[in-house]
Amino acid sequence: MDYLRRAIDQELDKWLPFAPAFAIDGPKGVGKTVTAARRADVEIYLDDPLQLEILESDPRLQSFAEGTVLLDEWQRLPYVWDAVRRHVDRGAPAGRFLLTGSATPHDSRGTHSGAGRILSVRMRPMALFERGVVETTVSFGAIIRGETPKIGGQTPFVLADYLHEIGASGFPGIRRMPDALRSAQLDTYIQRVIDRDLPELGFFSRRPETLRRWMAAYGAASSTTASYTKIMSATTDGDGEQPAKSTALAYRDHLAQIWLLDEVPGWQPLGNELGRLGQAPKHQLADPALALRLLNLDDRELLTSRGAPLIGPLFESLATLSIRVAAQSESARVGHLRTRNGDREVDLIVEGQEGQIVAVEVKLAATVGDEDVRHLLWLRRQLGDRIADLVIITTGEYAYRRRDGIVVVPLSLLGQ
Template sequence: MDYAFRTIDRELDELLAMAPAVALDGPKGVGKTATAQRRADAIWSLDRAADKSVLEADPDLFDQPGGTVLLDEWQRLPAVWDSVRRAVDAGAPPGRFLLTGSATPAAGAGTHSGAGRILSLRMRPMAFHERGLEEPTVSLASLLHGSSAPIGGTTSLRVTDYFQAIESSGFPGIKDQPPRLRRGLLDAYLQRVVDRDLPEQGLAVRRPETLRRWLAAYAAASSTTTAYSRILDATTAGDGSQPAKSTTISYRDHLTQLWLLDPVPGWTPGRNPMTRLQQAPKHQLADPALAMRALNLSARALASSTGSQMAGPMFESLATLGIRVAAQAAEARVGHLRTRNGDHEVDLVVEGTEGQLLGIEVKMSAAITAADGRHLRWLREQRPDDVVDLLVVSTGQQAYRRPDGIAVVPLALLGP
């Protein structure tokens, strides 16, 4: 399989020129190893028994002179993290260490946080703009920095193409497989989480079916701020039994450690705080394709009455994935905004390094009206000195700017 260039490639090359150690974090199958191997001169694979046994005997042995050292799946031997930290303290040069991990170490591993020594970089599944389906014409970074470049471009992609992209997955090894195999691989991915990954994290799943029901309930809450108590209520089995709250909290914590849950936090202004903002996270799985499989939905179902209620949330999940990938490359953070009484909400707020704001609404519609931008205009009224641009991400075919100043861009045309 040919390597597909990722937005994070540019980030990684820039940071390796400055940082002695960079850790690539993200869920299994996201492409961390393939991306890191392209930059490594020596590779230690800690999921391989021979490599792990050697370094168990001497965790500092990998630090031999010359080039970039990759420690793949480092969390399987947490002692090497501390070895890297010590090497950085001793004056390791830029680009010396790359670490990849698909989980944070289990509780009690005793590793140092690495703060100030090891730079962590999140790697997510492939965004829509990384899949080669269309050439983006609008840069999120330019919008965030107040670029006066005109908004333009056209695409032939329609809403059903986005549904197909959601179903196809952003995992590089899965997305181009035949549909039947792809579904099987995604099902196996979720099954492995239950049967193997969570036990490795120290969570004994005594009732796997209960966890699967909770995952389906979480998936059904995608792109919403549904309270965890309501997700728990939706986990009730056919016999009326319900897992304990402490059990589902444990699910949530461990699935987050596996990078499988990727909620969008409530946006908190870095300056001039706004009152009455809700801080509940907006729920997202790492890849919307996993949500689709947990709910047993397909692209065809989203386009029919069978699954139409999830079409909007799933499109927002796909858009959110791409916006977070692009925002990270622009050194920006992403949150969502919702007032406590629910009278105003903005799907995504991208905040740059100087406090500049880009407000984003995601609409599964080709035709955008003035009503679709009312919450964005409200945000601009509240923060006139900080809002540099406003954007509606659509399923239309034309990128343009409305008379009220709001940019309307089809998801296919939005890139980093």
């Protein structure tokens, strides 16, 4: 099956000629192994008991032939990280080690961070532009760099297509499956997280069904800053019992440890020119398809009365995923902005390496009116030249620049 080039390939192209060791982190199923294996001369899979045993007999990693060595699921043998770091300290050549991991090992407290030796990046599920469903016409990277690219293009995508992509998921292996099998596979993915992935990290839930309900409540809070207390309240089971606060926090921490939560932090500028801003994160699962399945929905049911309230939040989740993947290629940070009193909000704030800001609003509508851009214009008045550009992502047909300078772009036309 043909390989779809991922945004992270650009980072690998850029850094592997210089970095002796490169780590790719992310949830299971996002394509880390396939992407890394295409560049490896030697492949070691630590989820294979035989290969794990061989590696345990060579803790200093001294028996490998020349070339790039892939150590897949390295967290199963945490001392591998330190062994790689020591090779780097001794002058390992560029591109010597590729490490992929789907969890931060629970016994890694004695493991060196690898800072300055091992370059780490996060790999997410496929952004919409990585899926090859529409030819993109607007480069978000060029927008971040302030290159004021020409804005134009027309898309055949309509709302139903976006809903299909939300349900199809960004997990490469799952999205290729027929619809019915895809839903079953996503359900299995979630169940495996509860039954196997978390226990492998040392977290055993006494009441697995309560954990699943908490995950569903979290999914229902996608693209919001709902308090964890509110999420916990929504976890109440039939007998009125809620998980303890400490238990709910353990759910959050351990799910983050396997990269399943991908919260957008509250953005804070260097000064206080915007006044007091909220710090609460915006809740996002790694993939909006997981939220659908946790709530026992598929993309067709989003158009029913039960699913309709989730259309806007999950479209924002899909847009957020795409923005984050594109922004990472530019070494840009992504946050969200909300004033303490809630009178000003901007869905996504992308801050480039030189401090330039691209503010992004996500609108489910196909058209954009003056009311939709008021927060963006307010932000431009506050920050002036720090604003590289202002963007509204829509479900519309055309990409263009408004007379006030704001870029309007359908999500399907937004590329890397």
